[in-house]
């Protein structure tokens with residue numbers, strides 16, 4: 626073997642190590658600067674917290690419109706190559722940690738640990754929060770209304786299965802407002818304690834998840850009984866104890882409950898997504914790019930829906946969602962769940978809402994929030 630082909634002796638730097646060393650030193654020095662700046666930012670946020678306390682605005686620690694504005698501005702100014710998506714993810718955590726220094730945020734959602742709602746909640750509010758997993762959507766609304774949690778995260782619609790009806794019904798009577806929205810890719814997995822399907826007689830999941838995977842289940846396990854669970858993560862919790870049960874849930878639930886994946890990505894629609902609403906007791910100020918959600922009931926007469934849409938068009942307000950739910954009066958009456966672009970304080974939106982108020986039998990504004 627020629628001399629220059631010999632492997633380096635132990636302890637001798639390779640060419641690669643020599644090339645990496647100055648680059649890594651540069652990264653270390655940049656990280657030190659980032660940390661200094663993060664500490665300064667955290668101290669500034671603590672001063673904001675003191676000022677809010679001084680003005681008795683303790684319940685205004687969370688300012689969704691300000692958080693949205695910060696992330697939008699940074700993405701707009703982003704020189705690259707750090708990706709815009711990473712800007713959002715990193716600053717969500719920076720703001721979460723700073724907010725946590727002002728005052729801890731308690732976030733309620735449908736649990737247990739490992740649920741998609743938990744993932745949506747942490748993606749939205751960051752990891753520096755206190756989690757309050759609940760056993761139903763009703764409980765999420767109740768604990769936020771009672772002040773046991775500051776905010777909640779609830780699913781409202783899925784791209785395969787449509788509306789999450791219980792959430793829509795709860796909005797009808799709840800005083801809570803929508804503070805924000807988040808869309809999450811929903812990738813379902815089949816999981817068991819052993820990692821095999823031997824001895825498994827039934828598959829458990831939330832009815833929405835069973836519906837989102839019904840084609841795959843019919844093709845692969847047509848004889849398996851299907852049982853509803855309160856949530857997918859709850860099904861995973863049951864499967865961890867019961868070898869006759871396979872659960873359908875997200876990968877996070879397998880990790881949380883120590884299960885093994887039998888199959889991944891089993892949802893019938895590969896683009897399956899769920900939209901979640903962040904809910905709380907306060908109103909959100911305009912952020913510059915907002916949405917407003919409303920519930921309307923219309924008089925039961927010909928042309929009522931058409932008449933309702935006219936003021937929106939007249940004021941140039943775009944509608945991004947239109948959903949109906951039976952009003953359960955036995956009269957074929959419906960509630961309409963409508964999302965429009967803009968904040969309720971915007972002139973065009975407030976004029977359109979006033980015009981709707983004159984035409985609707987019932988109107989409830991669920992909130993304006995950053996789009």
Ligand SMILES: O=C(O)C(=O)C[C@]1(C(=O)O)C=C[C@@H](O)C=C1
Nearest residue numbers: 670673686687688691720723724
């Ligand atoms: O600007 C504020 O009101 C803050 O409390 C600071 C801060 C931040 O870290 O930037 C933290 C929490 C709020 O939700 C918004 C922004």
